[in-house]
Amino acid sequence: MLIDIHRHAKDAGAADRVVRNLFHNQTSEIEEDKFYSVGLHPWHVDENTIQEDLKMVEDAASYPQVIAIGETGLDKTIKTSLETQSFAFYAQIDIARKLEKPLIIHCVRAYNEVFTLKINANIKQPWIIHWFNANRQMGEQLTEKGFYLSFGHLLFHDRSKAYHAFPNLPIEKLFFETDDSEYSIDEVYKKAALLKGINWEILQKQIESNFKHCFGLEP
Ligand SMILES: [Zn+2]
Numbered sequence: 001m002l003i004d005i006h007r008h009a010k011d012a013g014a015a016d017r018v019v020r021n022l023f024h025n026q027t028s029e030i031e032e033d034k035f036y037s038v039g040l041h042p043w044h045v046d047e048n049t050i051q052e053d054l055k056m057v058e059d060a061a062s063y064p065q066v067i068a069i070g071e072t073g074l075d076k077t078i079k080t081s082l083e084t085q086s087f088a089f090y091a092q093i094d095i096a097r098k099l100e101k102p103l104i105i106h107c108v109r110a111y112n113e114v115f116t117l118k119i120n121a122n123i124k125q126p127w128i129i130h131w132f133n134a135n136r137q138m139g140e141q142l143t144e145k146g147f148y149l150s151f152g153h154l155l156f157h158d159r160s161k162a163y164h165a166f167p168n169l170p171i172e173k174l175f176f177e178t179d180d181s182e183y184s185i186d187e188v189y190k191k192a193a194l195l196k197g198i199n200w201e202i203l204q205k206q207i208e209s210n211f212k213h214c215f216g217l218e219p
Contacts, residue, residue, distance in 0.1 A: 001016045001017060001204055001208055001219060002014060002015045002016050002017075002185050002186055002189060002204060003015060003016070003017045003018075003019075003175070003176070003185075003207050003208065003211055003219050004017070004018045004019070004176065004177055004178050004185040005019050005104075005128065005130070005150050005175040005176065005177050005211075006019060006021055006037070006071070006104060006128075006130045006131075006150055006152075006175075006177035006178070006179055007019070007020055007021065007177065007178045007179065007180075007185075008020070008021055008179065008180045009178075009180070010029070013178055013184050013185055014184040014185050014186040014187075015178075015185045016219075017035065017211075017219045018034070018035065019035045019036065019037055019067060019068065019104075020034065020035070020036050020037075021036070021037050021038075021039075021070070021071055021104065022036055022037070022038045022060075023038075023039070023040075023041055023044060024038065024039065024040045024041075024044065024053045024054075024056040024057050024060075025053075025056065026038075027056055027057075027059070027060035030060065030063060030065055030066070031065075032065070033065075034065055035065060035067050036060075036063075036065055036066045036067065036068075037066065037067070037068035037069065037070050037071065037104045038057055038060045038061060038066050038069065038070075039057055039069050039070040039071050039072040039092055039104065040053050040054055040056075040057050040072060040088050040092065041071055041072065041106060042072065042073055042074060042075045042078065042080065042085045042088070042089070042106055043075065043078060043080075045080050045084055045085055045087075045088045047084055050084075050087065050088060053088075054088065054091050054092070057069065057092060057095065058095050061095050061096075061099055061101070062099060066101070067101060067102070067215050067217060068096075068101055068102045068103060068104050068128070068215070069092050069095055069096040069099075069101055069102075069103050069104070070092065070096075070103045070104030070105060070106070070128075070130075071104045071105065071106040071130060072088065072089050072092040072093075072103065072104070072105065072106065073085075073089060073105040073106040073107045073110070073114060074086065074089060074106075074107060074108070074110035074113055074114060075106060075107070075108040075109075075110065076108060076109040076110050077108050077109060082110075082113075093117070093121070093123070096125055097123060097125065100125055101125060102125050102126040102127065102128060102148075102214055102215060103125065103126075103127045103128065104128050104130055105127055105128065105129045105130065106130065106131070107129050107132075111129075111134050111138050111142070114127075114129070115138075115141065115142060115145070115147075118145070118147070119145060126146060126147070126148055126214045127146075127147050127148070128147070128148040128149070128150055128175060128214070129142065129147055129148070129149050129150065130150040130152075130175075130177055130179065131150065131152065131154070131162075131177070131179060132149040132150060132151060132154075132162055132165075133154055133160055133161050133162045134161055134162075134165065135161050135164070135165055136164065136165040136168050136169070138165075139165040139166075139168070139169045140168070140169065143169055143170050143173040146173075147173065148173050148174065148175055148210065148214055149169060149173060149174060149175070150174070150175040150176060150177045151166055151174065151175075151176055151177070151188070151192065152176060152177040152178055152179050152181055152183065152188055153178075153179070153181035153182070153183045153188070155188060155191045155192055155195060156183060156191060163195075166192070166195055166196075167195050167196055167197075171196065171198075171203070171206050172206065172209070172210060172213075173210070174192075174206075174207065174210065175207060175210060175211075175214075176188045176189055176192060176207065189203060189204065189207075
């Protein structure tokens, strides 16, 4: 079974199970028998509409198909201030906490902040950092503290930090994703198996098991 933990497109692509990501204004697309994450993305945080936008996330969050909140997080490469981004992030951390659901995190150059937040607030629900792209030390620090890391097209870029960190990270804390890239999920799994030096069927079984642990659900 191939699991795609973070995908924007409506179709499943090559995956057997997808957690489709919906932005706050796409929640009318939620269907039965599918899995979703719903969140206010840091790129879409707008001071003028933040309360209504968060309300849309909160309304959709309690659907049983919405198995995670996000993507939410912090991005230091955009114009929106970290303060405003943090307001949206904290609000979504609270929603996830109340509903006991994992978070899907969008994190750009803010790994220390995200790490510290989860540890200091003593949050029990898993946080999945999608599109992980930091060094091995950061990857180890995060996975030791219970974070999951999701990898996709960066595994094909041998100059990315993700590519170099990946082989050393614990397999029981990994997920794979297509996000909005041109690589299909079977290509990502095959590349990951190659980089890890393991059979890709064993890798598939492991990710299935990770899914059960992380979400408390059968994929
Ligand atoms: Zn995404």
